[in-house]
Amino acid sequence: MVDRTSGVPAFRQVAADLRAKITSEQYAPGAQLPSERELVEAYGVSRPTIRDAVSVLRAEGIVVAEHGKGVFVRPPAAIHRLARSRLSKEARDRNQGAFLADAATRGFTPSTSVKVRFEEADDRTAEYLGIEPGDEVTVRDRVMRANGLVVQLAVSRLPRELTRDTAIEQVDTGAGGTYARLEDTGRTILRFVEHVGARMPTPEEAAALQLRSGVPVVAVTRVAHGEDRALEVNDMVLPADRYELSYEWLAD
């Protein structure tokens, strides 16, 4: 039952009570919550109020609703750790790039869909690549799947002049991937910089990644630098409930 004199909205009281029962494992991971109509009885409020309470927990990502079945405590997802050291030259030479390198060390079957297009650099891309806005860039738009499930979206952009007459402008870049083809042309990759942030997905991303509500995405922008210029900027989007990034460096 809710306290009508406390000043705290009824739906927040219900949400807090349900949350407490979840964190105390009175409702364990995977367990079903009482139905909305049962909660109406239990707390003495109307169904829209119960739905407001449940939607708070859904936005927090701690429960999921399944139409026709019920509301369930979200079980913790299996976290994949992506170690960035996999981008070493040695690892690149062994296979087709960072994503497949990761697949190889784990048990899953990777697949990738690639679309190649050309566009004019926007301000942000131009800044990262050290070129002028409007300059032509080669865009490799990739959807990566593990066992058929979409797990990552990635969009690479390179100055067109670096990719002309190379397999980078083809869907299949061959062994070693984009980075190997860049090195074929005499460009050496010396340094990587990654910028890591998080945000809520766009509706398109939520659909592509099959994200449940309340799950943010991790947005990674990786810039590959050569001897005298930036060679590639790669924008990656990963579901935050399935991935964790690991970085390691020496203290001095």
Add this chain to the structure above:
Amino acid sequence: MVDRTSGVPAFRQVAADLRAKITSEQYAPGAQLPSERELVEAYGVSRPTIRDAVSVLRAEGIVVAEHGKGVFVRPPAAIHRLARSRLSKEARDRNQGAFLADAATRGFTPSTSVKVRFEEADDRTAEYLGIEPGDEVTVRDRVMRANGLVVQLAVSRLPRELTRDTAIEQVDTGAGGTYARLEDTGRTILRFVEHVGARMPTPEEAAALQLRSGVPVVAVTRVAHGEDRALEVNDMVLPADRYELSYEWLAD
């Protein structure tokens, strides 16, 4: 007006229409949306339906509601870049640690509240620190502010045996911070590992960080390793709309 024959729920149609007007800058960043009652007229649906539509956009973090004033397109927040190279020994020696190092290079006035306590290691902490669950750990719980605004929560845990009779068990650890005191005892920090993920904040975190709805947090777990063992595990929580982490490494 909504299309009642499409099968798409009315509130999603309204949300999609408003979202399109926002991304096309018909409603520019910072601009006020029409009031809910005006939207009721414009789309020919009831107010709860309009509120459902707006709450979709709020969960996506693209609008913010201000009680008594209106609903506004969220302007892009200023992003602070936290470069992890600031953890070099040189930088540590110059000041009191990573957070103050960051403040020094920017214009803001930093302040920190610290609470020290002791507890038994849980499974996760024990695993990171290479100790047994139940072993005593020293916990430094910190709230970091920039110009008074809470910008980061951090909880450090160290094996108690490493901190006994050191300033690490005091609120003020002195020049160079925790890492410098560890090195005073002859422990050298050789390696850092960071695990980066994202999730929706708990209600406590949302309150402490003054997070608006629809803003995730970036969760960083940093482990500092010495010559033969892990010395510290630090769990940090940052608001994703204000921070971005930068990592840099050499390709080979």
Add this chain to the structure above:
DNA sequence: TAGTGGTCTAGACCACAGC
């Protein structure tokens, strides 16, 4: 005082899951 968003009710009907 007027306008805004926030909360809440008591229903109704629909769509989906499972027996």
Add this chain to the structure above:
DNA sequence: CTGTGGTCTAGACCACTAT
């Protein structure tokens, strides 16, 4: 078929902001 969540209505009153 029953029970579940999903959508929607037409109001009501409250709390906050600004004039």
